Structures are given as structure tokens and as C-alpha cells.
Amino acid sequence: MTHYGVGVIITLLALGFSQANGNIFERTFKKLHEEPYVPTNQNRADEVQTLWIEQKLDHFNDSETRTWQMRYLLNDVFFKAGGPMFIYLGGEWTISNGFITAGHMYDMAKEHNGLLAYTEHRYYGESHPLPDLSNENLRFLHVKQALADLAHFIKTQKASYEGLSDSKVIIVGGSYSATMVTWFKRTYPDLVVGGWASSAPVVAKVNFFEYKEVMGESITLMGGSACYDRIEKGIAELETMFANKRGAEVKALLKLCEPFDVNNDLDIWTLFNEISEIFANVVQTHNSGRIEGVCQQIMTGSTDLIGVSSYLLSEFGKASGSTCYAIMKVLLDTRYNGNMMRQWIYQTCNEYGWYQTSSSSMQPFGTKFPLALFTTMCADLYGPQFGESFIEDRAAETNEYFGGLTPEVENVYFSHGQLDPWRAMGIQDEKQATIIPEHAHCKDFGSISNDDTPEMRASKERVAELVREWLE
């Protein structure tokens, strides 16, 4: 989960792009928001059914009678009448068969003769409540509506699926869908016996500067403090060049495309935000050796500036090409175009904030992606009412409604990766949550394996043990 900023008047930052993969923004954004790490070793022989269920457009307004079809997946290979239902909750991505044909939840369904389901979140993937994503139509995109969709799904399955009427239900999620696990258990405690929330942010916070702080700590921990220092100094030098009217040199150095305006704050902020996002992608999705490898690459440069900029160029260069895309154009496109940025950014502006700004000095990515970048983007995309105080009010409402760090839920297991910047918005105290050392975001969904670190294995075993208790 992360973001891009833009202003209407400006065109975007615009590093290279390729026709096939979209520009660097889209690619990085997509990677940070894709379906959490899908377990490998999928049992492809299992027949996964793709099904649709009718849902109300608005669960909270009886005069609104429109309905739509929500997609879900089912795998009944282990199911025996009376067995539990395990539901993996979709978040801001397109659902796929992976989670219900492999991994730890799959193994638990096997142990308990459970039915496996995977629900798609409204407005993502193929689950389209309305034909497009106009501002008017985005009104029905809200986590409260998505939780109500899930409640209706569970009640309908229990009433209609043979052998499920007395079954217990367990829910599982990663990242935003883990947030949903927590909030579903709070809002509809009687519909599920327990849940597993991996990497759940549960506090809405507009200025989420802590994200970059944890990133910095993770880089130091895995890549060494020399790497952190080099990133900090290299980025500071780039900032100084803009300040000293040497923006054109940066433009040439990083091969920024036209029409990047070296005198426009929004262009500059967008550039530095994107630079930090490239590092966010490394840290948040880290698998063993990744951060270390990037640090090695950066440390080979003869100076801080060369080390950092040559790494950035290598990232930008993977989307080679010389034409510029204006990101605004992508985000103002109200069609479902396979890109979830318009929907997700709307949710942040309207529910959570979670803008990963440069406000803290305890991080190496400089000072040039302030909160104003993100609030400007909200207003430019979704209407002038989305000013900073409105966004603050919306986030405060989310915390009031769902309880923030004290959701007061029973039977929810919280796991986090130590390296994952999102954990700063999660429940981390050791009585309630497990923090798995040297792992990143949503890395614990695979089957229990000999490759697991002892802490990873212990956490997965704890989940299995709790599920046994909840199903007793």
C-alpha cells in the first residue's frame, strides 16, 4: 500500500516507461499492492470454482435497491459436511487460486476437512459494483461496505451450501485484508470463530512518516549502516542540486523525461517520493538477500551520488523508453483498466491517509515528499472537498469506529514481519502479536517448511494450534 502524488496542473514526474509494463509509478505501485505472497507448490489438480454472489450496492440505505455480482473462489477438495469454512479475504487486488490451493491455510483446511473460499473486495479485480470508477460511483467503495459484503457472503453460504449450516468460520488476511479480518471480528463477532491477520495496519494515520523510519531501520539491519548513510547522502545531494538551480543536471543524470519542470514543487516532490518508493519496494517485499544485494550495488559506486543514482537509473531503466506518461492521466481514467491505483488512493483519501511522507528526520530519503503532495493529489483526483482537514476527519472517524490499536477483538492472531514498515500501524505488543525477525510484509502464508526460520515456524505452529482451539 502506498501512493503517488500529483497535481492537475503539473504533469508527472515521468521517468522512463515501457508500453508493456506501464510507467515506473504504476509498476512500483502495483508491486507494493499486489496479492500478498502466494504460496508455491500449488495443487493444480484441485478444481477451483469461480462463482458470483449478488450483493447490495449499499448495505446501509434501504432505499438503495441496486445490486451487483461479487466474485469468489471455492475449493471443496477437503470438505466434509460439518467441517469449517476457511475464507481468505481479498484486499485491493485481483483474487487468484493461489491461497486456496496451497500454503498454511490450505494445510489447515486439510487437517479439519474444511471448505476453502477466497472473496474478492468490491471495486477490485472483476468485482464491479458499478460500470466505472467516476467520483460519483466511488461513493460505495468503503471498508464498511466490504465487511457487510463479507457478512452477507457468510450467511448466504451457510444457508445454501450443503453441509455448511452448522460450520464454524475462520477468516485469514494479509495487509489491508488482515485489517479487514480484525475489523470483521469486531463488527460481526458471531459470524466467525477466529481470524489470522498477517501484517495488519489497524490505525488510520494521515501522516504515516513512520513507514520511512522502519524502512531505514530495516536497511541498516540487513544492508548495514554504510548503505543507509550512502542513501541519505546521495539523496541529499540530489536535493541540493535542485536547490542550487542544478535541476537540469538531475534531469539529465536520472534521464527524467519531458515535461519534468525543475522549478515545480509538485514535480520535484513526486520525483523524490518515487525514489523512496523504489526503496520501499525493496524493503516491503524483501526475501532473503534482496536488501543486501541492493546495498551492495549502491556501495559499488565511486561516490554517494553515483552509487545512488546509478541504482535508481537501473530501476528506471527496466522500463526503458523515451516517452513520458503523465501519471495524472492514469489516475483520472475512470475505466476499470486493470490498475487498482484509482480505487486504493480513493480509500486512503476517504478512510485512512497512510501517506508515507518525508516528515521524519529519522529516515534516509530526504525532505521532499511532504504531506501536501498527497493531500493535493486527493483534491485533484476526487474533488476539492478532499482537503487536509477533511482527510484528517475521515481518518479520525475510522479510528473511532474501529478502535485503532485497541479493536477489542477476541480470537484474532496478529503476525508481522520485523522488516515490514507497515507494522508501525499495527498491534505489536508481544502479548497480542508475533513479530517474525528478518522478514518483510505478508511472508508467512506458505506451508510449514524446513526452510522456515525457527521464529517463522513457531508462529505458523501457533496459528495452527489456535485454529484447533477455535474449532473445538
Ligand SMILES: *[C@@H]1O[C@H](CO)[C@@H](O)[C@H](O)[C@H]1NC(C)=O
Ligand atoms: C439512499 O438511496 C436513495 C435511492 O438511491 C437516495 O435517493 C438517497 O439519497 C440515499 N440516502 C443516502 C443517505 O445516501
